[in-house]
Amino acid sequence: MKKTTSASATSLPAHQSHESPSRSFRKSLGIPALVLFGLAYMVPLAVFTTYGLVTRMSKGHLPAAYLFTLAAMLLTAYSYGRMVQAHPYSGSVYSYTRKTFGAAFGFLAGWTLLLDYIFLPLLSYLLIGIYMTDYFPSVPLSVWILGSIVLVTLLNLVGIESITRVNWVLIVAQMVFVVVFIALSVSHLGAQAEPVPLVQPFYDEHFSLPLVMSGAAVLCLSFLGFDAVSTMAEETPEPRRQIPAAIMLVTLIGGVLFIVMAYFGQLVFPEWQALTDADSASLDVLRRIGGEWLVTFFTATYVAGCFASAMVSQASVSRVLFAMGRDGALPRVFGKLVTKKRVPATAIMLISLLSLIALFVTLDTVANMISFGALFAFSAVNLAVIKHYLVDERLTGKGNYLRYGALPAVGFLSTIWLWSSLSGMSFMIGFAWMCLGFICLASATRMFQQPLPDLNMAE
Numbered sequence: 001m002k003k004t005t006s007a008s009a010t011s012l013p014a015h016q017s018h019e020s021p022s023r024s025f026r027k028s029l030g031i032p033a034l035v036l037f038g039l040a041y042m043v044p045l046a047v048f049t050t051y052g053l054v055t056r057m058s059k060g061h062l063p064a065a066y067l068f069t070l071a072a073m074l075l076t077a078y079s080y081g082r083m084v085q086a087h088p089y090s091g092s093v094y095s096y097t098r099k100t101f102g103a104a105f106g107f108l109a110g111w112t113l114l115l116d117y118i119f120l121p122l123l124s125y126l127l128i129g130i131y132m133t134d135y136f137p138s139v140p141l142s143v144w145i146l147g148s149i150v151l152v153t154l155l156n157l158v159g160i161e162s163i164t165r166v167n168w169v170l171i172v173a174q175m176v177f178v179v180v181f182i183a184l185s186v187s188h189l190g191a192q193a194e195p196v197p198l199v200q201p202f203y204d205e206h207f208s209l210p211l212v213m214s215g216a217a218v219l220c221l222s223f224l225g226f227d228a229v230s231t232m233a234e235e236t237p238e239p240r241r242q243i244p245a246a247i248m249l250v251t252l253i254g255g256v257l258f259i260v261m262a263y264f265g266q267l268v269f270p271e272w273q274a275l276t277d278a279d280s281a282s283l284d285v286l287r288r289i290g291g292e293w294l295v296t297f298f299t300a301t302y303v304a305g306c307f308a309s310a311m312v313s314q315a316s317v318s319r320v321l322f323a324m325g326r327d328g329a330l331p332r333v334f335g336k337l338v339t340k341k342r343v344p345a346t347a348i349m350l351i352s353l354l355s356l357i358a359l360f361v362t363l364d365t366v367a368n369m370i371s372f373g374a375l376f377a378f379s380a381v382n383l384a385v386i387k388h389y390l391v392d393e394r395l396t397g398k399g400n401y402l403r404y405g406a407l408p409a410v411g412f413l414s415t416i417w418l419w420s421s422l423s424g425m426s427f428m429i430g431f432a433w434m435c436l437g438f439i440c441l442a443s444a445t446r447m448f449q450q451p452l453p454d455l456n457m458a459e
Contacts, residue, residue: 061212083096086388121309
């Protein structure tokens with residue numbers, strides 16, 4: 001298929017497109033739905049998932065760690081927007097790197113991205129099982145995990161519109177909790193005889209930049225929602241305009257929410273050395289300002305948030321598998337859409353089966369898998385902007401050098417810095433996964449004797 005780069009070529013009405021209905025999505029998502037999709041993926045209450053871990057790592061400077069992470073993620077989100085404008089397709093990092101650096105690198109980048117995408121819904125299922133089993137100990141953890149997988153899969157098969165409707169309810173519930181949490185925190189701080197210095201969560205005598213950066217690397221998991229938005233490009237009427245705007249909004253809104261909640265949490269519970277357990281540290285904060293009823297409220301909204309994240313993360317990874325199957329990098333059965341809603345059913349079912357791994361692994365292992373894939377993908381996208389616009393398109397001038405050179409270069413350096421701060425376990429798992437991808441690439445190309453098929457995107 002001849003490559004088309006004009007905006008009009010990607011915005012033709014469905015009845016004018018020559019694509020088969022089995023290979024093109026319904027364009028039903030606007031900016032509000034995309035932002036909602038990204039926030040649901042991020043889970044606004046995710047700040048409490050790693051609260052104790054990163055508070056200990058950073059010696060009580062969780063908000064400072066979030067500031068560094070947000071700065072790096074905003075730069076990377078900007079690069080995602082530029083690549084969506086160049087290649088508005090479902091494959092996200094896979095599509096961008098393959099179009100920019102070639103088939104082999106694109107396959108490996110897409111494969112590494114799958115490490116991130118495949119295990120994020122698995123993480124949500126694990127969290128649902130852990131919290132619900134804590135409240136209903138008579139019900140086995142496996143029942144909650146299996147029930148969640150079945151329900152999320154059914155909603156994804158119904159179509160993306162159903163996910164959007166459910167997300168509205170779940171996001172509103174989380175926003176209500178955020179408001180209540182901030183209000184109770186302010187009330188608690190106002191009643192204290194000796195208030196904590198307001199700058200302490202950002203800087204004090206215990207501040208250590210290397211430790212804060214190590215925590216910032218872990219917090220990258222909280223910002224995967226903007227990457228998920230990019231996978232919805234083929235389900236958006238004007239992807240070159242709407243997707244970049246939604247990506248930046250999701251990153252900024254999510255980052256501000258994380259920083260604000262982390263800030264108030266550290267003000268009301270500044271004694272980070274006294275945290276009894278990293279996994280349950282957030283509950284210590286909630287009990288201090290609201291007692292057991294706030295813990296119950298949190299558990300209900302957080303489990304709902306994990307459910308929303310599982311829905312959208314499964315939808316996102318199915319689109320990546322769809323893009324890789326459509327061009328033959330994976331079996332072509334993944335590149336077909338079925339039912340009247342036109343969903344990648346085969347990819348959705350595969351992710352459901354892989355999610356059963358949640359019955360056998362720990363949260364630490366899953367988190368290590370996701371961190372490596374996320375930061376590798378972010379680094380690749382930043383480099384792709386420089387290559388596409390300055391090398392391939394040969395754009396010149398100070399403005400272009402700033403937009404397509406300096407900004408993505410700083411984004412690349414920031415993500416590499418965070419990447420280098422990950423644990424040894426992250427690199428062991430990540431490189432093992434990449435080696436497996438290399439073996440798959442060698443098999444698909446008959447030991448590199450023949451090229452991978454050309455991309456056959458719906459253009």
